[in-house]
Amino acid sequence: MDKIKNIGVFTSGGDAPGMNAAIRSVVRTALHYDIQVTGIMKGFEGLITGDFMPMNSKSVANIIQRGGTILKTGRSDAFLTKEGRQIAYDNLVRNNIDALVAIGGEGTFKGANIFAKEFNVPIVGMPGTIDNDLIGTDHTIGYDTATNTVINAVDKIRDTAESHDRLFIVEVMGRDSGLIALRSGIGVGAEAILIPESKTDVEVLFNTLSSGRKDKASKIIIVAEGEEIGGFEIAELVKEKFPNYDTRLSILGHIQRGGRPSCADRVLASRLGVAAVEALLNGKKCMMVGLMNQNVVYTHFDNAIKHLSEADPNLLKIVRILS
Amino acid sequence: MDKIKNIGVFTSGGDAPGMNAAIRSVVRTALHYDIQVTGIMKGFEGLITGDFMPMNSKSVANIIQRGGTILKTGRSDAFLTKEGRQIAYDNLVRNNIDALVAIGGEGTFKGANIFAKEFNVPIVGMPGTIDNDLIGTDHTIGYDTATNTVINAVDKIRDTAESHDRLFIVEVMGRDSGLIALRSGIGVGAEAILIPESKTDVEVLFNTLSSGRKDKASKIIIVAEGEEIGGFEIAELVKEKFPNYDTRLSILGHIQRGGRPSCADRVLASRLGVAAVEALLNGKKCMMVGLMNQNVVYTHFDNAIKHLSEADPNLLKIVRILS
Amino acid sequence: MDKIKNIGVFTSGGDAPGMNAAIRSVVRTALHYDIQVTGIMKGFEGLITGDFMPMNSKSVANIIQRGGTILKTGRSDAFLTKEGRQIAYDNLVRNNIDALVAIGGEGTFKGANIFAKEFNVPIVGMPGTIDNDLIGTDHTIGYDTATNTVINAVDKIRDTAESHDRLFIVEVMGRDSGLIALRSGIGVGAEAILIPESKTDVEVLFNTLSSGRKDKASKIIIVAEGEEIGGFEIAELVKEKFPNYDTRLSILGHIQRGGRPSCADRVLASRLGVAAVEALLNGKKCMMVGLMNQNVVYTHFDNAIKHLSEADPNLLKIVRILS
Amino acid sequence: MDKIKNIGVFTSGGDAPGMNAAIRSVVRTALHYDIQVTGIMKGFEGLITGDFMPMNSKSVANIIQRGGTILKTGRSDAFLTKEGRQIAYDNLVRNNIDALVAIGGEGTFKGANIFAKEFNVPIVGMPGTIDNDLIGTDHTIGYDTATNTVINAVDKIRDTAESHDRLFIVEVMGRDSGLIALRSGIGVGAEAILIPESKTDVEVLFNTLSSGRKDKASKIIIVAEGEEIGGFEIAELVKEKFPNYDTRLSILGHIQRGGRPSCADRVLASRLGVAAVEALLNGKKCMMVGLMNQNVVYTHFDNAIKHLSEADPNLLKIVRILS
Known part of the structure; x- marks a missing residue:
């Protein structure tokens, strides 16, 4: 693989507090490693419409504390089709974007997985959802808030x-x-x-x-x-x-x-943003970065699915005892 | 009228942030003037069930910042009947309570008005409702919060x-x-x-x-x-x-x-609590105390009704201009 | 006087929560009346350095809830001199700015007063300071927050x-x-x-x-x-x-x-922003707009000084009673 | 060891948000296991002065959300002396308190350790301090808030x-x-x-x-x-x-x-309160309970010291990259 020169970043699915902190971290980390970074608006939809904007350090100044996502988010029916994804890929090529960071949940990673495999685009995911329902990370960005x-x-x-x-x-x-x-x-x-x-x-x-x-x-x-x-x-x-x-x-x-993210979510988003860019630089692809027991963990998109496990019986017991 | 020796205080209707600050102010002011003060639980219902508790300065310590009302509130069907109100009056006499401060809204003052006239009990009202829908005060306690x-x-x-x-x-x-x-x-x-x-x-x-x-x-x-x-x-x-x-x-x-009251609501509740007790001491009855243009104003319960005026056209204009 | 076509707006002195809501209101109101509006950065300093930016409705989108001031603020030694103010005036002429809204406190209005008289520039002031120390308005923008x-x-x-x-x-x-x-x-x-x-x-x-x-x-x-x-x-x-x-x-x-402005401060800033622009359109100059007892009040800059009155004895009494 | 019948609980050292949630959990858990529970006021000082109060489920109602500690906290010079600790022990015996839960930091556990060894009193500690400076737990109660x-x-x-x-x-x-x-x-x-x-x-x-x-x-x-x-x-x-x-x-x-504890601190305090009481019931003594990687961990008071480790280099790197 050639050296990565321009990373695209987008948010997808439901918005979650800390997504802006995540974007900031991806942008600043890419710049730190002398890589260009491009914001893609409205998730997969922006990939298809080519709604791109180059980002610099100032683009993400003073957003760490803001809820929502400055890159907006949404659903894309067009991306569900092969034709839509082809247009998306062509837009990436035309803009010299050679890798992606996708911030979202299970649906985001599923879409990214298909796209990455079809067009051999390096993509790393960051878990951004309030539901905390993903394996491969103790907490998702937004859950604590x-x-x-x-x-x-x-x-x-x-x-x-x-x-x-x-x-x-x-x-x-x-x-x-x-x-x-x-x-x-x-x-x-x-x-x-x-x-x-x-x-x-x-x-x-x-x-x-x-x-x-x-x-x-x-x-x-x-x-x-x-x-x-x-x-x-x-x-x-x-x-x-x-x-x-x-x-x-x-x-x-x-x-x-909505709302201003908690300190834990800002720190989590900041750490995972650094990890996501470094993962791309280290040749990783189709991986979600997560934090488990304070260590960065990589989970392949094939496995980055919702966990529908039984609820922790320890917590359920506590409810019964303390109420 | 004999000198007032024991003031009963209660909250009635929907709870509003600042009701605790109002209770605190009534209690502390009564004590300041060497008057006993009795908390009546659950509004008119507590008058009938005799759910009274003597209050001292410590009873209202550290409550100025709390939402809800430590005296609880509620509706009372029994108080709508003459028999119910007779029981309530007997309870007041038995407990040597010779005046009341009623914290609530229009319904509270209507009930208080009937009771006051039937049994010649001095009652002063304080406007406690989030709706700000009472005449005789710029703001009701709870509206700002x-x-x-x-x-x-x-x-x-x-x-x-x-x-x-x-x-x-x-x-x-x-x-x-x-x-x-x-x-x-x-x-x-x-x-x-x-x-x-x-x-x-x-x-x-x-x-x-x-x-x-x-x-x-x-x-x-x-x-x-x-x-x-x-x-x-x-x-x-x-x-x-x-x-x-x-x-x-x-x-x-x-x-x-719910929630912790704003500074404005705490100050308003504090001022009106002082005003309510002083109004009773000055022989006022069947009056709601309010604050208009920073001055204490007294409105007779006969008039302390909701104002259903047209909305301020200045504010409606602002919505149109700024949106 | 010719019809006003372009209003400049700036914030000066210490920042106060609600200044952004004030800027938004000035901009939107000017646009509502088909008047251009120009943001002047860093108060009087920006007048001298010519740090201007044209503003549209979107310039002030999503700022009503933000602390600080997007136009920044500061002190200006140069504006204390006749030479500095001449440069400022020349900048206004060069940019076709024919009226100003100044958001700040006593010092801001003093400076504006001198400038307005020297160069016959229509200026209206808005009270933006956390100290609430100005005559001519019940509350200053920022005090409640x-x-x-x-x-x-x-x-x-x-x-x-x-x-x-x-x-x-x-x-x-x-x-x-x-x-x-x-x-x-x-x-x-x-x-x-x-x-x-x-x-x-x-x-x-x-x-x-x-x-x-x-x-x-x-x-x-x-x-x-x-x-x-x-x-x-x-x-x-x-x-x-x-x-x-x-x-x-x-x-x-x-x-x-700092911090997100309270509802009261946002409403006050919104109302006064409308009033300030309308005052300019009505030919007023060297006036601070304020809100007293829910009415818009105009105070000449000559009189818009700090009030160092005795503290309200009613409030001091309340402290003694309730503590 | 005889079966535990009455657990004393106290807070010591600097107060931390979540201490009330911890007290609530200890009280409710003890009652759940049909064990009496006694609140000891002002930490070690209350042990010596015998400032005890029996606690029931209602004693800890509606405190989970409050900052500070309803049991108060403080330092005790007397407890540093053998004579003081003898008085404390006599007070426990006189009140039939046969085990203790100590909520605090390093100093609290040091004092508890000496006392436990001198008089063979079963004591379990809970980490309550904003500083997060204890080994044996990922987070201390209060740190997140x-x-x-x-x-x-x-x-x-x-x-x-x-x-x-x-x-x-x-x-x-x-x-x-x-x-x-x-x-x-x-x-x-x-x-x-x-x-x-x-x-x-x-x-x-x-x-x-x-x-x-x-x-x-x-x-x-x-x-x-x-x-x-x-x-x-x-x-x-x-x-x-x-x-x-x-x-x-x-x-x-x-x-x-101060302030209302965060959700994470309330959950942590709730879990560790259950764990502390259960640890006593299981015969543990001189142990701090902590939570590491979502598992309850026991650390002997001999080792429950501050960790003065080097700061996490991963976090320091992140500061450099993102600023």
């Missing part, structure tokens, strides 16, 4: 719950993964946490509510959004079963994606 | 809207009053604000969206919750009319009631 | 004070004005507040500390920074007089200037 | 630095350990970080400042407080060497200890 956003919101809801002796069903993000629900639920001292992984029987929740401490009138139930049953359905079931409770539903929604 | 909570949440949503070029419909609280929507909408730079007072024709919104700047792909529309049409309905209408927009709905919900 | 920043910081310090039974001397900004100290001191429930206006005898503080509630071991004293005596000196005096207290000093410093 | 507090403060300072083109020297906590400085320095995108571990030659800093990007006028230097040289000294040296810079000093101080 999202859990802090959730507990800040639920702390506010707790004020109202305490003042009115209410039961609140709070739905948090995580369609296939309950990791946001599990950590933030422990963080707010929830009475119960319902997540996809534990296939929670609603009867278990009912038992918890029935046997709860009598001196505790306010309650918080954290529910991960789900395909089959979400906060709305749970709230209806609880209202029917426990008509004496003053039960309310709160769907936190999109506030969980 | 709620608007800050809204803009903090919408700033996060804006990150996602910018990253995805989305249009977000954000529903905020204010069933009969669009003041939260109006101020926070200006605060976040919303493209449009829909409030009950302006009886907004949805066509006006459509015109705004049609004529918006072409270089601005992300948009925020703030909608006050409403009897007739709320965020959900607006979102459906926009999706139908503008299928090309990537339109999302976010209902902020109960996070708007 | 600064007080919230202070209480957030002192709430954290209170955690430590409570845990260790300590006395904390906290110095806040406000060299000539104790308004930040006074409001934030009430907001945090300070035991005492020392401000320049009240010419506080340290003996009064000593009496407060001597006579304080015995059941309250932790204490917070808020001190406005001052020419003669600041936090450091107060802390030394307290340590000497009360050796049994575990006394600590915290100087909050520059965190008070 | 402290780094978030630092970056929030420095983000505000950056606003002012950017607006004025200033250089800010920001001193953060960490007398013997630069871990707060290192992580938060990366988190804010600092131009340089000075920490005790790297024995930084001031000349290196000077070189960094001399060779910095010319297009970047504002700069942030993070300095860990230190025995030999702290923020003040560095600021003086920089002012002398670079008189053209507008250099300012900000000492963040005690705000770094």
